[in-house]
Amino acid sequence: MRVMAQLAMVMNLDKCIGCHTCSVTCKQTWTNRGGVEYAWFNNVETKPGQGYPRRYEDQGRWRGGWTLRHGRLVPAAGGRVRRLLSLFANPGMPHLDDYYQPWTYDYRTLTDAPLGDDTPVARPVSAVTGAPAEVTWGPNWEDSLGGAPEHAAADPVVQRLGREVRFEYEQAFMFYLPRICEHCLNPSCVASCPSGAMYKRSEDGIVLVDQDRCRGWRMCVSGCPYKKVYFNHKTGKAEKCTFCYPRLEVGQPTVCAETCVGRLRYIGVLLYDADRVGEAASTKDEQRLYQAQLGVFLDPHDPAVVREAQRAGIPHDWITAARRSPVHELICRHRVALPLHPEYRTMPMVWYVPPLSPVVDALAGTGFDGEDSGNLFGAIDTLRIPLDYLAGLFTAGDPEPVRMALRRLAAMRSHMRAVNLGEPPDPAGPARVGMDAGSVEAMYRLLAVAKYEDRYVIPTAAVGDAHDLEGIATTCAVGGDGGAADGSTDLFVWRDGERPAGLFPTLRREAP
Ligand code: SF4
Ligand code: SF4
Secondary structure (H helix, E strand, C coil): CCEEEEEEEEEEHHHCCCCCHHHHHHHHHHCCCCCCCCCCCCEEEEECCCCCCCCCCCHHHHCCCEEEECCEEEECCCCHHHHHHCCCCCCCCCCHHHHCCCEEECCHHHHHCCCCCCCCCCCEEECCCCCECCCCCCCCCCHHHCCCCCCHHHCHHHHHHCHHHHHHHHHHCCEEEEECCCCCCCCHHHHHCCCCCEEECCCCCCEEECCCCCCCCCHHHHHCCCCCEEEECCCCEEEECCCCHHHHCCCCCCHHHHCCCCCCEEEEEEEEEHHHHHHHHCCCCHHHHHHHHHHHECCCCCHHHHHHHHHCCCCHHHHHHHHCCHHHHHHHHCCCCEECCHHHCCCCCEEEECCCHHHHHHHHHCCCCCCCHHHHHHHHHHCHHHHHHHHHHHCCCCHHHHHHHHHHHHHHHHHHHHHHCCCCCCCHHHHHCCCCHHHHHHHHHHHHHCCHHHHECCCCCCHHHHHHHCCCCEEECCCHHHCCCCCCCCCEEECCCCCCCCCCHHHCCCCC
């Protein structure tokens, strides 16, 4: 067992109102600069919809993430030779139009136009070239199903479900999906980089770009299946979500989490077994990848895990934080949070509580009590089409984990309504979803009334070490053709073969 610690996020989709505050505050903090006008490290998509960049989930076209070849994990874009051959003509590279042409307005006309009979108008101009632009697409063009069914019909997950499903689904509900970089355990962006500029910090698992090493090959852009690396066309370097590491290092949540109006984001530590990541990501049946990733996470209350974590040099505060982690609670204990597109095999670390509210609304609309657990359980099973859609997003198509998560949320609503009305709760409700009253109430506290310090449990003990870490980029990849640019196949490789004293002493690996 090789214990490592990772900061991870869970978002409760039931509470997202699609206000885009997270996107705007992130943009204001990180990408309010020339060269990255089109970049949104945090974006909020309406589902069903094509997303941003357009149809990024269509890996048949973009070939991001990993695939299994003869049982071995290789980048979906091909082995090292094939990737090198595509350095100068990469068919998996999105164009600016796949994102959108960023635009501004010719405001000067409003003040400088000569006196005339017509009122001057500020026309849109490209923020890149300055030329007049026609605005036909944007990062949030499909907001709240704007343009549906034209745009929703082009959603790759909807298309996999079939035409009939699509229309029935649209009548059922829509929801918002906020997205940031997943800070994956097995990041294909890192393995794609020919310069070794992308790295995963060993201290907290945050995936970053070393701006000094980046040569602008953009293989990370095409290698990431979530399309969460962006090319700065002014600096010629790649940029991406940093998980706001300067804030995290001093115990503050990311900007998107801090400013989230719905208070739906949770940040905490997960302990995991680094030795099991490669095997889990290579799970043959893609519908088992969710369970495989769960199997990588370790129980921070297990004395054997704590012993190994201490031996690995993980600071005491991090182990304590892992025990209080809201992310661990929602993912591992209550099992209501699920990974986004586990079939990409990158082992994503931003997980989602699927939305239940539309099911409640749909039920209430038919005249039934939308809070009654019996009715709710039936409704979840009846609304199989959205269930399949959610499964297409979160479990590679397996509806069972999604159904169980929704049933647990339904049991919680029903139980807490009885408690709040002073009625005796039905003990059979939690039991039907494998829970007891205590854990249902603990889950309610976390999902409904958690305070700031319960939603963000971020250790700060290693702040001093974090500065040392900035100088020792690590490269992360899992074996075979998908190895790191330096040819190594280990998960963590110290770039200079050395590591600073006191940091994860057992994790040092020499390049083979
Ligand atoms: S592969 Fe994962 S870690 Fe890398 S940019 Fe994409 S989402 Fe982030
Ligand atoms: S700020 Fe929160 S509620 Fe608003 S869109 Fe972002 S994630 Fe959703």
